[in-house]
Amino acid sequence: MTQEMQDIETEEFEEVEGALDDSLPLSxxxxxxxxxxxxxxxxxxxxxxxxxxxxxxxxxxxxxxSNLDExxxxxxxxxxxxxxxxxxxxxxxxxxxxxxxxAIQHRARELQVRHANAFxxxxxxxxxxxxxxxxxWDELSEGERExxxxxxxxxxxxxxxxxxxxxxxxxxxxxxLSLNLSIRVYNPLSDKKEFARLKVPTGLQRFxxxxxxxxxxxxxxxxxxxTHHLDHLFPGMTILxxxxxxxxxxxxxxxxxxxxENLLQALEQELLRRRFGPPxxxxxxxxxxxxxxxxxxxxxxxxxxxxxxxxxxxxxxxLFGLGKVKRPDLRYATHVPxxxxxxxxxxxxxxxxxFGAIAQRDVLxxxxxxxxxxxxxxxxxxxxxxxxxLAIKQxxxxxxxxxxxxxxxxxxxxxxxxxxxxxxxxxxxxxxxxIEWGRKLEKAGVHVVYGLVGLKTHCxxxxxxxxxxxRLATYNHIGTGNYNPKTSRIYEDLGLFTRDEDVSRDITxxxxxxxxYAIEKKFTRLxxxxxxxxxxxxxxIDGERQAALEGRESGIRIKxxxxxxxxxxxxxxxxxxxxxxxxxxxxxxCGLRPGVEGMSESIRVRSVVGRYLEHSRLFSFVNGGRxxxxxxxxxxxxxxxxxxxxxxxxxxxxxxxxxIAAMFDLAMSDGTATWHLGPDAEWTRHSxxxxxxxxxxxxxxxxxxxxxxxxxxxxxx
Numbered sequence: 001m002t003q004e005m006q007d008i009e010t011e012e013f014e015e016v017e018g019a020l021d022d023s024l025p026l027s028x029x030x031x032x033x034x035x036x037x038x039x040x041x042x043x044x045x046x047x048x049x050x051x052x053x054x055x056x057x058x059x060x061x062x063x064x065x066s067n068l069d070e071x072x073x074x075x076x077x078x079x080x081x082x083x084x085x086x087x088x089x090x091x092x093x094x095x096x097x098x099x100x101x102x103a104i105q106h107r108a109r110e111l112q113v114r115h116a117n118a119f120x121x122x123x124x125x126x127x128x129x130x131x132x133x134x135x136x137w138d139e140l141s142e143g144e145r146e147x148x149x150x151x152x153x154x155x156x157x158x159x160x161x162x163x164x165x166x167x168x169x170x171x172x173x174x175x176x177l178s179l180n181l182s183i184r185v186y187n188p189l190s191d192k193k194e195f196a197r198l199k200v201p202t203g204l205q206r207f208x209x210x211x212x213x214x215x216x217x218x219x220x221x222x223x224x225x226x227t228h229h230l231d232h233l234f235p236g237m238t239i240l241x242x243x244x245x246x247x248x249x250x251x252x253x254x255x256x257x258x259x260x261e262n263l264l265q266a267l268e269q270e271l272l273r274r275r276f277g278p279p280x281x282x283x284x285x286x287x288x289x290x291x292x293x294x295x296x297x298x299x300x301x302x303x304x305x306x307x308x309x310x311x312x313x314x315x316x317x318x319l320f321g322l323g324k325v326k327r328p329d330l331r332y333a334t335h336v337p338x339x340x341x342x343x344x345x346x347x348x349x350x351x352x353x354x355f356g357a358i359a360q361r362d363v364l365x366x367x368x369x370x371x372x373x374x375x376x377x378x379x380x381x382x383x384x385x386x387x388x389x390l391a392i393k394q395x396x397x398x399x400x401x402x403x404x405x406x407x408x409x410x411x412x413x414x415x416x417x418x419x420x421x422x423x424x425x426x427x428x429x430x431x432x433x434x435i436e437w438g439r440k441l442e443k444a445g446v447h448v449v450y451g452l453v454g455l456k457t458h459c460x461x462x463x464x465x466x467x468x469x470x471r472l473a474t475y476n477h478i479g480t481g482n483y484n485p486k487t488s489r490i491y492e493d494l495g496l497f498t499r500d501e502d503v504s505r506d507i508t509x510x511x512x513x514x515x516x517y518a519i520e521k522k523f524t525r526l527x528x529x530x531x532x533x534x535x536x537x538x539x540x541i542d543g544e545r546q547a548a549l550e551g552r553e554s555g556i557r558i559k560x561x562x563x564x565x566x567x568x569x570x571x572x573x574x575x576x577x578x579x580x581x582x583x584x585x586x587x588x589x590c591g592l593r594p595g596v597e598g599m600s601e602s603i604r605v606r607s608v609v610g611r612y613l614e615h616s617r618l619f620s621f622v623n624g625g626r627x628x629x630x631x632x633x634x635x636x637x638x639x640x641x642x643x644x645x646x647x648x649x650x651x652x653x654x655x656x657x658x659x660i661a662a663m664f665d666l667a668m669s670d671g672t673a674t675w676h677l678g679p680d681a682e683w684t685r686h687s688x689x690x691x692x693x694x695x696x697x698x699x700x701x702x703x704x705x706x707x708x709x710x711x712x713x714x715x716x717x
Contacts, residue, residue: 021570024599028573029092030591030681032564033075033104038683039588040067041111042609042675045685048118051694054130055322055330056611057123062319064115068108069177069248069317072281076104077250080280092566092591102305109308112283116311119319131216132325134207137228140220144210148220152229156204160226162233165195171299172197176249176277179206179223179315182292183230185237193240195295198233200226206318217325221313243288245296246314250277285312332611335703337371337489341711343378354379354497355386355466358475363497364656367481368612369706372488376462376477376495377404383464383475384412390472391418391465393511395457396437397482405483406437410444419446422514424457449515452645455530457514459633459647460495463507474504478526478649480616480631491615492699494631496649496656500525503649510647529634529646536648538571540621540628545575547624554578555622557664559585561615562635563592569636576602585667586677587614595679605677606668612699618660619648629660663702672696 047060082088088097163172179200207219282302342363413419423438460479481493502524527536547554582603594603619630632648634640673695
């Protein structure tokens with residue numbers, strides 16, 4: 001292979017201009033919002049599946065509800081805003097925005113009803129069979145009712161705030177995602193029917209535990225407990241009726257940035273406005289009377305298309321509260337992450353020198369199968385304490401509230417090291433948390449950069465500069481996931497540790513670009529968005545297309561969270577028409593339609609949804625027999641390729657390339673439990689074999705494989 005071919009990732013990529021293929025039908029693109037709803041349906045199917053441990057099924061129902069809330073707050077809200085302002089355009093498939101919105105709302109309502117039925121008809125009865133009861137007031141014993149009377153009087157009544165609605169009291173503001181009671185009472189003094197609204201407190205347990213009388217675990221819904229004490233809130237009144245309702249509001253943050261404004265102040269102001277976004281969905285219990293429903297729809301300015309009528313209970317995200325139930329027999333078998341082989345203590349029991357291990361050869365770590373705390377966290381904590389470390393640079397997109405990563409950066413700064421933290425304060429729904437951490441870091445002496453105007457910094461980079469034998473050595477970590485110890489236990493992610501000089505130089509240049517005014521146009525082992533990544537991937541895809549046309553070995557394998565970028569999809573279609581075998585492993589949205597005759601016959605699409613959240617992004621190209629594999633933070637979405645700072649790094653260690661190939665083989669195997677996407681845009685679950693036996697669970701199998709990995713030989717790749 002020539003040097004020119006080896007350096008194909010560099011400025012050569014800037015010459016490629018991606019374009020859509022106008023010869024193909026618009027129907028080649030699957031609607032991204034409907035595809036996302038199909039992903040959430042896969043989550044729901046796990047909640048319905050009797051082979052999944054019961055409390056895990058309840059958890060999947062909670063995830064479905066939480067996912068859908070965010071979908072409405074962001075995606076549906078954004079589409080509605082564009083329609084109202086006249087900025088909406090047809091979908092890539094040519095569907096008018098108004099028709100797309102109607103289809104989304106219709107499908108979402110269908111799934112919500114199915115979701116409610118899954119809880120009421122499947123999971124709730126199954127929990128009761130296992131001694132975990134969610135009971136109504138009518139099912140309580142006299143002793144339990146007496147206990148709850150005391151609980152209500154002492155712990156609940158003082159925090160309740162009923163709000164009357166009458167000529168002197170206008171209809172109150174209903175906060176987004178809050179659970180509310182609409183209450184109608186008869187006032188004997190005025191001889192009138194009155195209306196009041198009562199917010200169910202969010203700081204109290206939604207599934208309120210009852211004292212155990214027979215060893216069973218029993219809960220009552222908080223709103224059920226409250227409704228049976230309404231006479232305490234409206235003394236002298238007759239309670240006529242009460243119903244549950246819930247409002248979802250537009251909570252998408254839109255920041256108008258320019259070169260002069262303070263991004264931090266602009267975001268803080270927008271976060272305050274977020275709380276008062278317009279309503280976009282009203283959920284009501286199916287027993288609500290017509291008069292109350294009309295009042296709510298009028299006051300909230302809700303249309304019929306924005307209304308969802310459901311069997312109770314509403315807001316099943318509250319099922320997360322069942323996570324405290326101590327029934328390991330109703331959960332997945334415990335998986336304990338192992339320490340990556342390169343970072344394990346020696347046979348003599350000596351603690352590992354992480355810098356020494358990385359100096360020997362590149363280390364690839366796979367979470368949650370391999371421990372985050374003994375790899376990434378240990379790496380930065382060792383760097384913070386090491387007197388030979390001179391500087392640490394890190395990007396922070398999302399991290400935990402009590403982050404040991406941030407604490408290590410603070411400790412390093414306090415010890416006089418140069419520390420740079422690029423805190424992305426535009427990380428959706430983590431904005432306030434990141435602002436607070438950024439200010440703490442600044443107070444400790446850390447150089448904090450709050451992202452770039454017009455771009456989100458989404459890449460996951462950590463660099464440590466260490467003095468060794470009179471020279472500077474640079475150690476790097478490039479990952480697919482956030483530096484978050486908590487989510488690392490449930491998010492599947494990959495990270496590369498390396499001291500490679502090309503990677504070190506690339507990351508140093510990228511940090512200079514992020515914190516200063518450098519405009520970097522050339523990288524060696526990195527593909528960086530927004531300047532190089534799109535063209536780099538297009539050239540790699542086209543290289544496989546040309547190889548297939550010339551009769552040479554070819555193949556593409558891609559693992560992402562989302563595949564929606566139309567230019568990338570059309571490039572894959574072109575490669576498929578040339579005969580390139582293409583495997584797409586996608587967790588969520590997929591706008592690509594596989595298996596269509598004459599367009600995508602050689603493309604297979606699989607999805608894995610289970611106990612861990614598939615989160616890593618991988619790109620593999622046969623490259624004439626010298627496989628190129630990249631890992632990083634970028635999905636195949638417009639925002640990742642054009643409006644974010646992303647970084648992919650090329651893997652070079654042969655052992656790492658073999659591990660990635662084995663992962664793809666497992667995920668694409670017909671013997672592994674996955675969902676298959678068909679040419680009709682429908683996902684079909686494959687979880688059992690021809691005899692009805694269970695197929696291989698990818699997460700269980702990966703845990704077994706990773707635990708068996710031997711210690712790598714100590715040599716640089």
